[in-house]
Amino acid sequence: MLYPKIILKPGKELPVLRFHPWIFSGAISSVSENLTDGDIAEVFSSKGKYLATGHFQNSSIAVKIFTYKQQEISNDFWYNRLAQAYALRRKLNLVSNPVTNCYRLVHNEGDLLPGLIIDIYDETAVIQAHSTGMHRLRETISDALSRLYGIHLKGIYDKSAESLYKNSGIKTENCWLSGGGNDVIAVENGCKFSIDIEGGQKTGFFLDQRENRAKTARYAEGKKVLNMFSYTGGFSVYALKAGAQLVESVDSSAPACRLAERNVSLNGIDSSRHRAISADARKYLENMEQAAFDMIILDPPAFAKNTASRHNAIRGYSALNTIALQKIAAGGILFTFSCSQVVTREQFNAAVAAAAIESGRRVQILEQLGQAGDHPVNIFQPESEYLKGLILSVE
Numbered sequence: 313m314l315y316p317k318i319i320l321k322p323g324k325e326l327p328v329l330r331f332h333p334w335i336f337s338g339a340i341s342s343v344s345e346n347l348t349d350g351d352i353a354e355v356f357s358s359k360g361k362y363l364a365t366g367h368f369q370n371s372s373i374a375v376k377i378f379t380y381k382q383q384e385i386s387n388d389f390w391y392n393r394l395a396q397a398y399a400l401r402r403k404l405n406l407v408s409n410p411v412t413n414c415y416r417l418v419h420n421e422g423d424l425l426p427g428l429i430i431d432i433y434d435e436t437a438v439i440q441a442h443s444t445g446m447h448r449l450r451e452t453i454s455d456a457l458s459r460l461y462g463i464h465l466k467g468i469y470d471k472s473a474e475s476l477y478k479n480s481g482i483k484t485e486n487c488w489l490s491g492g493g494n495d496v497i498a499v500e501n502g503c504k505f506s507i508d509i510e511g512g513q514k515t516g517f518f519l520d521q522r523e524n525r526a527k528t529a530r531y532a533e534g535k536k537v538l539n540m541f542s543y544t545g546g547f548s549v550y551a552l553k554a555g556a557q558l559v560e561s562v563d564s565s566a567p568a569c570r571l572a573e574r575n576v577s578l579n580g581i582d583s584s585r586h587r588a589i590s591a592d593a594r595k596y597l598e599n600m601e602q603a604a605f606d607m608i609i610l611d612p613p614a615f616a617k618n619t620a621s622r623h624n625a626i627r628g629y630s631a632l633n634t635i636a637l638q639k640i641a642a643g644g645i646l647f648t649f650s651c652s653q654v655v656t657r658e659q660f661n662a663a664v665a666a667a668a669i670e671s672g673r674r675v676q677i678l679e680q681l682g683q684a685g686d687h688p689v690n691i692f693q694p695e696s697e698y699l700k701g702l703i704l705s706v707e
């Protein structure tokens with residue numbers, strides 16, 4: 313035994329044997345004395361068989377597993393994991409790509425690094441720990457990143473304060489672990505975005521929508537586009553570059569709207585074709601004129617954070633989509649998304665189908681969308697496929 317021990321109740325080893333990366337507190341029979349949040353622990357079946365190693369946290373998800381092989385967890389272990397993640401992004405043609413310099417290097421359970429997110433924006437890395445165990449490792453991870461990228465990394469920012477507080481109630485400060493430089497210009501499929509690393513939401517940008525933003529370009533030419541929940545104008549810039557007649561970006565965050573305007577001008581787009589409006593989505597949709605837009609994008613924040621709020625979330629998606637379907641011009645295109653992990657694709661599609669009935673419009677599904685490949689889905693944890701989307705044609 314290399315680390316403190318966690319012993320499961322009889323029969324509770326089954327999900328682990330199927331490589332699910334979490335152990336819930338209810339499955340645990342006993343733990344070694346003095347085991348504290350963030351400690352590395354080894355998990356055993358009730359019969360004493362080694363099953364996995366992971367980070368312990370005194371919460372409903374008690375262990376987040378990062379290996380199923382009994383071994384010493386050295387600095388090299390973490391470096392090798394990061395190197396594997398890097399190799400995958402290389403395979404996805406995201407490394408040294410002249411038209412895209414931002415991508416997710418580490419995506420939680422999808423890269424068998426549960427509790428850890430690392431996003432790369434040009435020569436800046438942003439680390440976001442969701443568990444105490446990963447946060448404790450921030451210096452090790454920062455060193456591994458420097459080893460991996462060498463001179464191509466100028467700054468590493470730890471932006472874990474919010475994510476760690478939400479997940480473990482621990483208060484920390486965000487800080488630069490090495491270098492600095494808050495203002496970064498990220499390039500995504502040739503579109504430029506100014507990223508506010510320190511002040512922006514999440515790590516600064518929503519990289520999971522890269523491929524879906526690119527798809528807007530296919531439909532946007534000549535259209536009047538409403539980008540609802542626009543944040544810093546990601547979908548707006550793509551639509552404008554693709555020849556949209558007019559784009560309105562609507563978001564409740566005023567700073568995000570200012571950045572959206574900045575991003576439009578950064579791409580050399582005439583600002584008369586774009587308006588950024590800071591408003592509540594629901595109110596804006598209710599008050600807007602019928603048929604004012606022939607393309608609408610709905611990319612709301614997660615409506616459900618846990619299973620308890622799933623039912624309300626599904627009703628929320630249904631209500632939001634109903635108004636958009638009622639208001640969109642005939643022959644319109646609706647891009648609609650859910651990023652709630654606990655709402656399945658089937659549930660989301662059903663919520664949109666209910667909205668289609670309610671709206672009385674004829675609706676066809678053109679494409680089903682998901683998260684970009686640098687947000688890989690852990691095949692043994694279906695719920696890690698969190699982003700679902702539809703492109704709809706509305707008559």
Ligand code: SAH
Binds near residue numbers: 568591594
């Ligand atoms: N589509 C964006 C990401 C959207 S994230 C992109 O491609 O980058 C969700 C956004 O919804 C956030 O910017 C948040 O500020 C905004 N938001 C949250 N609640 C809102 C509300 N009630 N009305 C309008 N915007 C809201």
